[in-house]
Amino acid sequence: MSYNIKAYELAENEINERRLKAKSLMQSRLNEIYLKIPEIKEISEQLSKTSIELTKLIIQKKTNFTERFNEIKTRNLQAQEMIDSLLRGNGYPADYLNTPYECVKCGDRGYVNGERCECFKRLLNKYETDKLNKSANMPGCDFKHFSLEYYKGIINDDGTDCYDTMLKIFSSCKNYAERFSLNSPSLFFLGKTGLGKTHLSVAIAKHAAQNGFNVAYGSLLNYLSAIEKEHFGRTDGSFDTMGAITNADLLVLDDMGSEFPTSFYEMVTYNIINTRINLGLPTIISTNLSLEELDKRYNDRIVSRIIGTYNILCFVGEDNRSVKRIGR
Numbered sequence: 001m002s003y004n005i006k007a008y009e010l011a012e013n014e015i016n017e018r019r020l021k022a023k024s025l026m027q028s029r030l031n032e033i034y035l036k037i038p039e040i041k042e043i044s045e046q047l048s049k050t051s052i053e054l055t056k057l058i059i060q061k062k063t064n065f066t067e068r069f070n071e072i073k074t075r076n077l078q079a080q081e082m083i084d085s086l087l088r089g090n091g092y093p094a095d096y097l098n099t100p101y102e103c104v105k106c107g108d109r110g111y112v113n114g115e116r117c118e119c120f121k122r123l124l125n126k127y128e129t130d131k132l133n134k135s136a137n138m139p140g141c142d143f144k145h146f147s148l149e150y151y152k153g154i155i156n157d158d159g160t161d162c163y164d165t166m167l168k169i170f171s172s173c174k175n176y177a178e179r180f181s182l183n184s185p186s187l188f189f190l191g192k193t194g195l196g197k198t199h200l201s202v203a204i205a206k207h208a209a210q211n212g213f214n215v216a217y218g219s220l221l222n223y224l225s226a227i228e229k230e231h232f233g234r235t236d237g238s239f240d241t242m243g244a245i246t247n248a249d250l251l252v253l254d255d256m257g258s259e260f261p262t263s264f265y266e267m268v269t270y271n272i273i274n275t276r277i278n279l280g281l282p283t284i285i286s287t288n289l290s291l292e293e294l295d296k297r298y299n300d301r302i303v304s305r306i307i308g309t310y311n312i313l314c315f316v317g318e319d320n321r322s323v324k325r326i327g328r
Helices: 005-036 038-060 065-089 118-134 162-178 197-210 220-231 241-247 263-279 291-297 300-309 320-326
Strands: 187-190 215-219 250-256 283-287 311-314
Touching: 005 038, 005 118, 038 065, 118 241, 162 197, 162 311, 187 197, 197 215, 197 250, 197 283, 215 220, 215 241, 220 241, 220 250, 220 263, 241 263, 250 263, 263 283, 263 300, 291 300
Parallel strands: 187 283, 187 311, 215 250, 250 283
Antiparallel strands: none
């Protein structure tokens, strides 16, 4: 995936800030410990001297290198054990003087052995999806303001109570958001307009984003339109919508079926769905179409991928927006 220059700049700035913050905190801890436990300062100074001694030993390549090296190594281990013991004895954790990097793997540098660290990739994806979401006009929806009152007193076509059905869907979505991870299943919200599909999908998206996941939210039509413009060279080429949405931790595609049917749109839709399935990344798709309408509207590859791998939630009831207008 290619990233825009701004995403690189923002990601690198955040990585640098993390590293500086970790080092600053480490220095503050050292000052604190040296003041409260001066023995540790003395031991640390001895460790610094042995490091110099080891460097000289390597440069001089003496015949007894292995023996001297093992001696220094043993002294260092003993010194470190003494520091750990003194820390614990004074109520500190043994790792208190380890630099508190957010990413221990790369030491908040963003790279490991010349390759991008996963933490840096996540930041790049975050800033890519942030740009997408700024233009998505995500509604102000959350779980707190989702009212089940609109579903009371309505009976489903199969004779079951609409309220009970939607209570289960609401509970399922709330539980999904609270336990969301990269291993969460994909969801397919099915039902007529105005039944709360967008509200709950946005509530999940916001909850996941608040927990640090990179979330891309938008209508399928808008994404397809952006990808088409980029594909046919009608943009400056500084942004890769396809790459951003296929690599997001969570992708929410609203209003599937509202786009004009073209072979290009159908191909891209399949590629988005299939790529994220292959990557093992969760996706939430909502549509006003019924399963029968979905089957007629899209080719078998798209329908089979959704039905075969997504958890399907069928929303029921009356159009909440109409109910609000008439004040029922």
